[in-house]
Amino acid sequence: MAVDMNMPILIVDDYKTMLRIIRNLLKQLGFDNVDEATDGSAALLKLRQRDFALVISDWNMEPMTGIELLREVRADARLKDLPFIMVTAESKTENVISAKAAGVSNYIVKPFNAATLKMKLAAVLGNF
Amino acid sequence: MRPASQAAIDRSLEELMSRPATKLDVAEIAEIVRGIVGTLHGDLTAGEAAVYSELDGLAQIIRNAKAEIAEIRPDEISSRHLPVAQDELDAVVSATEAATHSIMAAAEKIEATAAAVGGEHADALSEAVTNIYEACGFQDITGQRITKVVRTLHQIEAKVAALLAAFGDEIKPAKPAAPQETAPADGAMPRDKELLNGPQLPAAAISQDDIDAILSGKA
Numbered sequence: 001m002a003v004d005m006n007m008p009i010l011i012v013d014d015y016k017t018m019l020r021i022i023r024n025l026l027k028q029l030g031f032d033n034v035d036e037a038t039d040g041s042a043a044l045l046k047l048r049q050r051d052f053a054l055v056i057s058d059w060n061m062e063p064m065t066g067i068e069l070l071r072e073v074r075a076d077a078r079l080k081d082l083p084f085i086m087v088t089a090e091s092k093t094e095n096v097i098s099a100k101a102a103g104v105s106n107y108i109v110k111p112f113n114a115a116t117l118k119m120k121l122a123a124v125l126g127n128f
Numbered sequence: 129m130r131p132a133s134q135a136a137i138d139r140s141l142e143e144l145m146s147r148p149a150t151k152l153d154v155a156e157i158a159e160i161v162r163g164i165v166g167t168l169h170g171d172l173t174a175g176e177a178a179v180y181s182e183l184d185g186l187a188q189i190i191r192n193a194k195a196e197i198a199e200i201r202p203d204e205i206s207s208r209h210l211p212v213a214q215d216e217l218d219a220v221v222s223a224t225e226a227a228t229h230s231i232m233a234a235a236e237k238i239e240a241t242a243a244a245v246g247g248e249h250a251d252a253l254s255e256a257v258t259n260i261y262e263a264c265g266f267q268d269i270t271g272q273r274i275t276k277v278v279r280t281l282h283q284i285e286a287k288v289a290a291l292l293a294a295f296g297d298e299i300k301p302a303k304p305a306a307p308q309e310t311a312p313a314d315g316a317m318p319r320d321k322e323l324l325n326g327p328q329l330p331a332a333a334i335s336q337d338d339i340d341a342i343l344s345g346k347a
Binding site: 013015016017018020021024025028060089110111112113114 | 225228229232235236239254257258261262264265266267268269271272
C-alpha cells in the first residue's frame with residue numbers, strides 16, 4: 001500500500017533547532033503535514049486531541065521524557081498501535097533495549113543524516 | 129623512679145591537707161606530683177601509647193590539610209568561579225542556538241530559491257541544503273553535553289558548600305567579586321595580559337555603538 005505523504009506527523013524535541021531540522025528534512029522527503037511538541041506531556045495532549053499517523057520523538061526531555069511518552073502511548077487503547085520512532089543522543093545499549101521493551105517502532109541515534117531518517121521511515125511506514 | 133601506688137598518693141594528700149598552709153613543704157608536693165605522673169604513665173600500655181601517638185599524628189595532618197584548604201579559598205570556588213563558569217556555558221548554548229537558527233533560515237531561503245529556479249542546479253542546491261540541515265544537529269548534541277557539564281558543576285558546588293559548612297568559621301567568606309575593570313583605578317594602562325578577557329557575557333558586553341563612541345571621543 002502506498003504511503004500517504006500527507007499523513008499527520010508529530011515531532012517532539014525540547015531543542016527548537018532539532019524540531020526545525022527534522023521538519024525541514026521531512027519536508028524534503030515529501031512530508032508536509034507536521035506538528036510539533038517540546039516535551040512528552042505536551043505531545044500526549046496533542047495525540048489525544050487529534051489523529052496522528054506517526055510520532056518522531058527525542059528521549060531526553062522534561063517534564064515527560066520520550067520513553068515515558070512511548071509507554072503512555074502503548075498503554076492507551078486508541079494510540080497503542082501508533083508508529084513511534086525515537087530520535088535521540090542516548091546511544092547506550094541499555095537505552096535501546098529499554099526502548100525496544102517499551103515498544104518503540106525504530107530508533108535513530110543523533111547526529112543522523114537525511115538518508116538514515118528516510119531509511120527508518122521506510123522501515124516503519126513502507127517504501128515511499 | 130618507681131610509680132607510687134594510688135593508696136600511697138591518697139595517704140600523702142590527706143596528710144598534706146591536714147596541715148596548715150604555712151607548713152606545706154614544696155619538696156613533698158613535688159614528690160606527690162611525680163607519683164601521680166608516674167601512675168598516669170603506668171596506665172598506658174605500649175600498644176595504647178602507639179595508638180595515641182598515631183592519633184596525634186593524624187590530628188596534625190588534619191590540621192595541616194585544613195590550613196592548606198583554607199589557603200586555596202574554597203569559598204571563592206562556589207561564590208565566584210562556578211557561577212561564572214555556568215554563565216559562560218549558558219551563553220555558549222544561547223549563542224550556538226541563535227547562530228544555528230540563522231544558518232537554517234539562510235538554508236531555507238536557498239532551498240526555496242532553488243525550487244523556484246528549478247533546472248539541473250536545483251538538485252545540487254537541495255543536496256547542499258540537506259547537508260547544512262544535517263550539520264546543524266551539532267547544536268542539539270553540544271547543548272546536551274554542556275547541560276551535563278553544568279549539572280556536574282552544580283554537584284561540585286554542593287560538595288564545596290558541604291566542605292565550607294564543615295569548616296564553619298575557619299574560612300571567612302570571600303569578598304564579593306569586584307567588577308572587572310579594563311583599566312586600573314589610578315588611570316594607568318592595563319598590562320597586555322590583563323586585557324585577555326575573552327568574549328564577554330551579553331549583560332557585561334559593550335555595544336558597537338559604545339565602542340564607536342569611545343573611538344570618536346564622544347564617550
